[in-house]
Amino acid sequence: MQAQPYSQGAVSENESLIASKAANFVKRAITAARASTTGKNVDVYTLCGLFSLEVVLQCAFNHDSGEAADGDSLKLLHAMDKAAQTLPIQATVPMIGKLGIGRYLPGFAGVAYRGLDEWAEMTRSLIAQFQQEEKALDKSHRFMVTPLLVNSDDFLGRRLTEAEVLEESMGIAFAGSGTTSTTLTYLIYAMSRPEAAEYQAKLRKELQKAAAMKGAKLRLKELQDLPFLNAVIKETMRLYPTIISTLPRTLEAPLELTAGQGTRTVVLPPGVDVGMQNYVHHQDRELFPEPGKFMPERWLDDSDPSRLKDMQSALTPFSVGPRNCIGQNLARAELYLAVSEIFGRLGLQLNDTMAADDMFMEDRFNIAPRGRRLVVDVDVL
Numbered sequence: 001m002q003a004q005p006y007s008q009g010a011v012s013e014n015e016s017l018i019a020s021k022a023a024n025f026v027k028r029a030i031t032a033a034r035a036s037t038t039g040k041n042v043d044v045y046t047l048c049g050l051f052s053l054e055v056v057l058q059c060a061f062n063h064d065s066g067e068a069a070d071g072d073s074l075k076l077l078h079a080m081d082k083a084a085q086t087l088p089i090q091a092t093v094p095m096i097g098k099l100g101i102g103r104y105l106p107g108f109a110g111v112a113y114r115g116l117d118e119w120a121e122m123t124r125s126l127i128a129q130f131q132q133e134e135k136a137l138d139k140s141h142r143f144m145v146t147p148l149l150v151n152s153d154d155f156l157g158r159r160l161t162e163a164e165v166l167e168e169s170m171g172i173a174f175a176g177s178g179t180t181s182t183t184l185t186y187l188i189y190a191m192s193r194p195e196a197a198e199y200q201a202k203l204r205k206e207l208q209k210a211a212a213m214k215g216a217k218l219r220l221k222e223l224q225d226l227p228f229l230n231a232v233i234k235e236t237m238r239l240y241p242t243i244i245s246t247l248p249r250t251l252e253a254p255l256e257l258t259a260g261q262g263t264r265t266v267v268l269p270p271g272v273d274v275g276m277q278n279y280v281h282h283q284d285r286e287l288f289p290e291p292g293k294f295m296p297e298r299w300l301d302d303s304d305p306s307r308l309k310d311m312q313s314a315l316t317p318f319s320v321g322p323r324n325c326i327g328q329n330l331a332r333a334e335l336y337l338a339v340s341e342i343f344g345r346l347g348l349q350l351n352d353t354m355a356a357d358d359m360f361m362e363d364r365f366n367i368a369p370r371g372r373r374l375v376v377d378v379d380v381l
Helices: 008-013 015-035 045-061 072-083 086-092 095-099 107-131 146-150 162-192 194-214 227-239 296-300 305-314 328-345
Strands: 041-043 255-259 264-268 346-350 361-364 366-369 375-380
Touching (some): 008 015, 015 041, 015 346, 015 375, 045 107, 072 107, 072 162, 086 095, 107 162, 146 162, 162 194, 162 328, 162 346, 194 227, 194 328, 194 346, 227 328, 328 346
Antiparallel strands (some): 041 375, 255 264, 346 375, 361 366
């Protein structure tokens, strides 16, 4: 089924929901930190996952996960994390999935497929609960799952089967949560490192000044106009792109490319598979000096407008063209609201127990830190 982009209008309708989930993130972080042995450290890796997943569950299935951090959303988050390991297995030995024997395999493979089964069962339950609501089939409410249940697929010429609805719904939960939570995780990591203390202070000052001028809490529209907040988000997406694989596409028409600074032309015929890896061009030294360094200020240097325009063109965290990310409006809204809430209320410092290898980017469709943790020390402001 051709999924529809999550519109700005739908984001606006859910702004208060996203803001409440961001506030709950901060509340959970403070509670966990105070309960720790030091009274101030917390692993925010899982909290980032819960934040983005719970936003998607509400926007897709109208499912409220509540304020507790150990509810059904945590169970679903763990199941999806295990199931991610099935992706390379399926690509290598697709027969395992077709025969339905994955859950019986030994070791990590069996754990992964049992996680996939648990994820499917929980999603099936979410769909059933959603269908019991009167507004589930009302298109005016714009829940993500509604079109899957009521619309006909343009390509198939029919409504989706129950199995197809389930598969699409699982994709919404996975793609709509893992990518955003990863970006938020690495943003907190980058901003919590000792050398980034000045960035935290600058961001906090910008937020406070804007709120004072407005005389009220900043809404999404005002946050989107803040230069340094934008720079921090862009730099995180550049340095830690959540999708680092190529995601190839098959050309349906000839594609003309210029090479050698426009000195020669190459035409790729239809049927050719093409792909780009944004991690590579995000590290272009000509556009991004010291590409391995987190430098939000690079996005604020307007001394060369042409260069700044080229930098923006090279930043492709959501891909480009007709097959770009349909959930980018929601993802951006989550980042603006969460980052402003977190750094507006908390001072964060990377905990001494964190090693550089903990944050090594593992490719599991969307990246995940190798250590599956991000421990920070929390100061409530």
